[in-house]
Amino acid sequence: MKRLLITTLLFSGITAFPSLANGVLSEKNLSLALAEQLAQHAIQSCVAKNVNVAVTIVDRAGVVKLAKRMDNAGPHTLEASRMKAFTALTTKTPTENVMKNAQANAEAQNLRDIPGFLLLAGGVPVKVGDQTIGAIGIGGAPSGSIDQQCALDALEAVKAQLSAK
Numbered sequence: 001m002k003r004l005l006i007t008t009l010l011f012s013g014i015t016a017f018p019s020l021a022n023g024v025l026s027e028k029n030l031s032l033a034l035a036e037q038l039a040q041h042a043i044q045s046c047v048a049k050n051v052n053v054a055v056t057i058v059d060r061a062g063v064v065k066l067a068k069r070m071d072n073a074g075p076h077t078l079e080a081s082r083m084k085a086f087t088a089l090t091t092k093t094p095t096e097n098v099m100k101n102a103q104a105n106a107e108a109q110n111l112r113d114i115p116g117f118l119l120l121a122g123g124v125p126v127k128v129g130d131q132t133i134g135a136i137g138i139g140g141a142p143s144g145s146i147d148q149q150c151a152l153d154a155l156e157a158v159k160a161q162l163s164a165k
Helices: 002-020 032-048 076-089 095-104 104-111 144-157 159-163
Strands: 055-061 064-069 123-126 129-139
Touching: 002 064, 002 129, 032 055, 032 064, 032 095, 032 144, 055 076, 064 076, 076 095, 095 104, 095 144, 104 123, 123 144, 123 159, 144 159
Parallel strands: none
Antiparallel strands: 055 064, 055 129, 123 129
């Protein structure tokens, strides 16, 4: 009986432990392997569209996980892709939508003054359900809509992995 009581107390203490860790969060994040897949799919999509771009993937904290610049992509494209990824991550919105909102709303026009923001299409958040776990930014195509389509194509290619998490 004493052993049963001790065992019960130990198990109840273990199950109560998570409630003691109120300040600890458990968050999903983007892995390097998934970042690599996203970048490769984005590059393949851009190659099919005959454009040379840079692709940057950031994790949920906005830290660059991976950056690639295709041959013949302009030197400015790498920083543009990083800024688009950062903008998409922090707003949790495709940068095309952020750009349109800033153009249409006088109060939102100051978004362009936030350090690291780039209000051009081509940045898309990476989400698992409603949780933003990173973002992809692409820069270098003749229009932001092409950059964005390459990013969306990459997300579509890994959709099963994002829904399985």
